[in-house]
Amino acid sequence: MAFEPPRRLIRALGETAPAAEGEDWLARLPEAAERAVARRGLSAERVQVPGGRSSLVVLVRAADGSPAVLKLAPRRARPESERVALAHWGGRGAVQLREEDGDAVEDGVLLLERLHPDVSVRSLPEAKALLEAAGTLRRLWVEPPAGHPFETVAERTGRQAEAMRAGAAVDAEVAPLVDVALGAREELLAAPPEARLLHGTFRQSKVLAGERMPWLAVGPDPVVGETAFDLARLVRDRVEDLIAQPSGATTTRRRVKRLAESLEVDQERLRGWTLFRAVESGVRARRVGREKDAELLLEFAGWL
Numbered sequence: 001m002a003f004e005p006p007r008r009l010i011r012a013l014g015e016t017a018p019a020a021e022g023e024d025w026l027a028r029l030p031e032a033a034e035r036a037v038a039r040r041g042l043s044a045e046r047v048q049v050p051g052g053r054s055s056l057v058v059l060v061r062a063a064d065g066s067p068a069v070l071k072l073a074p075r076r077a078r079p080e081s082e083r084v085a086l087a088h089w090g091g092r093g094a095v096q097l098r099e100e101d102g103d104a105v106e107d108g109v110l111l112l113e114r115l116h117p118d119v120s121v122r123s124l125p126e127a128k129a130l131l132e133a134a135g136t137l138r139r140l141w142v143e144p145p146a147g148h149p150f151e152t153v154a155e156r157t158g159r160q161a162e163a164m165r166a167g168a169a170v171d172a173e174v175a176p177l178v179d180v181a182l183g184a185r186e187e188l189l190a191a192p193p194e195a196r197l198l199h200g201t202f203r204q205s206k207v208l209a210g211e212r213m214p215w216l217a218v219g220p221d222p223v224v225g226e227t228a229f230d231l232a233r234l235v236r237d238r239v240e241d242l243i244a245q246p247s248g249a250t251t252t253r254r255r256v257k258r259l260a261e262s263l264e265v266d267q268e269r270l271r272g273w274t275l276f277r278a279v280e281s282g283v284r285a286r287r288v289g290r291e292k293d294a295e296l297l298l299e300f301a302g303w304l
Contacts, residue, residue, distance in 0.1 A: 001044050001046070002030065003029065003030040003033035003034065003044075003047060003056065003058065004030065004047065005026055005029055005047075005056055006047065006048075006049045006050050006051045006056075007050075008049075008050040008051055008052075008053060009051055009052065009053065009054075009055070009056060010026065012053035012054065013025070013026065013054075013074070015288040015290075016054075016076070016288075021074075021076070022074075025074040029056060029072065032072060032108075032109075033056060033058060033070070033072055036070055036072065036106060036109045037058070037060065037070065039106070040062075040070075040111060041062070041063040042060040042061065042062060042063075042068070042070065042111075043060060043061045044058055044059075044060050044070075045058075045059040045060060045061065046058070046059050047059075048069075048117050052219060054073055054074070054077040054219075055071050055072060055073035055074075055077060055079070055219075056071070056072045056073075057069060057070075057071050057117070058070040058071075058072075059114065059117070062098070067114040068098050068111055068112060068113065068114050069095075069111070069112040069113070069114045069115075069117075070109070070110075070111055070112075071109070071110040071111075071112060072108055072109050072110075073108050073110075074108065075107070075108060077221070078221060078222075079107070079108045079109075079110060080107065080108075080149070081149055081150055081151075081221070081222050082110065082219075082220055082221070082222065083097065083099075083110055084145065084148065084149055084150075084222070085150070085197060085220050085222035086110075086112075086220070088142070088144070088145045088148075088197065089140060089142070089197075091113070091212070091216075092139055092140075092142075093136055093137075093138075093139030093140045093213075093216065093217055094139075094140060094199075094216055094217045094218070094220065095112050095113050095115060095208075095210075095216050095217070095218045096112065096113040097110065097111070097112060097113075098111040098112055098113055099111050112218075113210075115208040115209060115210045115211075115216055115218065116208055116209040116210070117208060119208060119209040120204060120205045120206075120207055120208050120209075121133050121136075121204050121205075121207040121208075121209075121215055122204040122205050122207075122237075122238075126238060126241070129204050129237075130204075130234070130237070130255070130258075130259070131262075132207065132214070132215050133202075133203075133204050133207050133215075133234055133237075134231075134234065134259060134262055134263055135215075136207050136215050136216065136217050137199065137202055137217070137230060137231065137234065137263070138263055140197065140198070140199050140202075140217060140220075140230075141196040141197070141198065141227050141230070142196060142197050143196065143197070144195070144196070144197040144224045145197075148197075148224065150197070150222050150223055150224045151223050151224070152195070152223065152224050152225055153189075153192075153195075153198075153223055153224070153225025153226065153229045154189050154192075154225070156200075156223055157185055157189075157229075157276065157280075160280045161182055161185060163280075163283070163284065163287075164178050164181065164182065164279065164280055164283050165178070165182070167283040167284075167286065167287055168283070171283075171286065174279075174282070174283055174286065174298065177279050177282075177298060177301055177302065178279060178283065180275065180279075181275055181276045181279035181280065181301070182276075184272040184273075184275050184276050185272075185276050187272065188226075188228075188269060188272050188273060188276075192225065192226050193226050193227075193266070193269075194226070195224050195225050195226065196224070196225070196226070196227055197222060197224055198222065198223050198224065198225060198227065198229060198230040199217055199220045199221075199222065199230055200220055200221035200222050200223040200230070201219065201220065201221045201233065202217065202220075202230055202231075202233055202234060203233050203234060203237050204234070204237045204238070206218055206219050206220075226269065226273075227263070227265055228260075228265045228266060228269040228270045228272075228273045229273045229277075231259055231260075231263060231265055231270055231273075232270060232273035232274040232276075232277045233277055234259065235252070235255055235256055235259060235270065235274045236252075236274065236277075236278055236297070236300055239296050239297065239300050240296055242300060243296050243299055243300065248300075248303070249303040252300065252303050252304070253303070253304075256270055256271050256274060256304075271304055274304055275301055275304040278297050278298075278300050278301040278304070279297075279298065279301045281293075281297050282294045282295075282296075282297030282298040282301060285297060286298075
């Protein structure tokens, strides 16, 4: 079969990767997918569409007929960190690795348990979706493995802060919000609570229906730090719906309070990281020309 990358993946790589790097990986992708399928004795069913923004996802069957997923990602998406995190979680709250001890490991290639790729927790009513997503996230917050390869929250947000400053320097409209977000980051990092292994990019669409558990997380970009950082991305889920509500600002503040209480996270720290992550995403969206997304995110950040 043809392993053509979905348009969503091509577009996302164009926004996040240097042009030559993204084009080179995409050009090699069909051959890499064919090699990975053959090497494992798999039979490919189809490429998942629209798929993810950082990887090619292929629905496959193992030699024994059992369903699985083959995932191929470029180095910049940190697939080896994902492998280590999934192995550490061991299926508790997250999709399981199908790789076994002694299997040949290829850079950027993961063989995973197959979930129901078209059924995410986002399909549930909003209140139920938040409850199920939060419960899934809680299971992932564990001690990181010894000698882990993961970035810390301080390191990741440090890189993001540099890009935010550069954006503010050429865009006076976002400069005030960037200043507030960077100030919040400095305060939060001054006295962080106990560090845990975090999903890193958690949201409702990253929680899929499974067989052995009702809901399981996929697609982590693992990072080590405080739990409020992980929960912050969930606060702004369905941001377009929040913006459309006359009571959007009140609903957002209520959501911060409810999520903080349900997961025993400090409410002010959650508010601070939600602000930082929303401004960072808004500035990045504006930088790559996604103006509508930028407007939504920056308006949302202004409510915090």
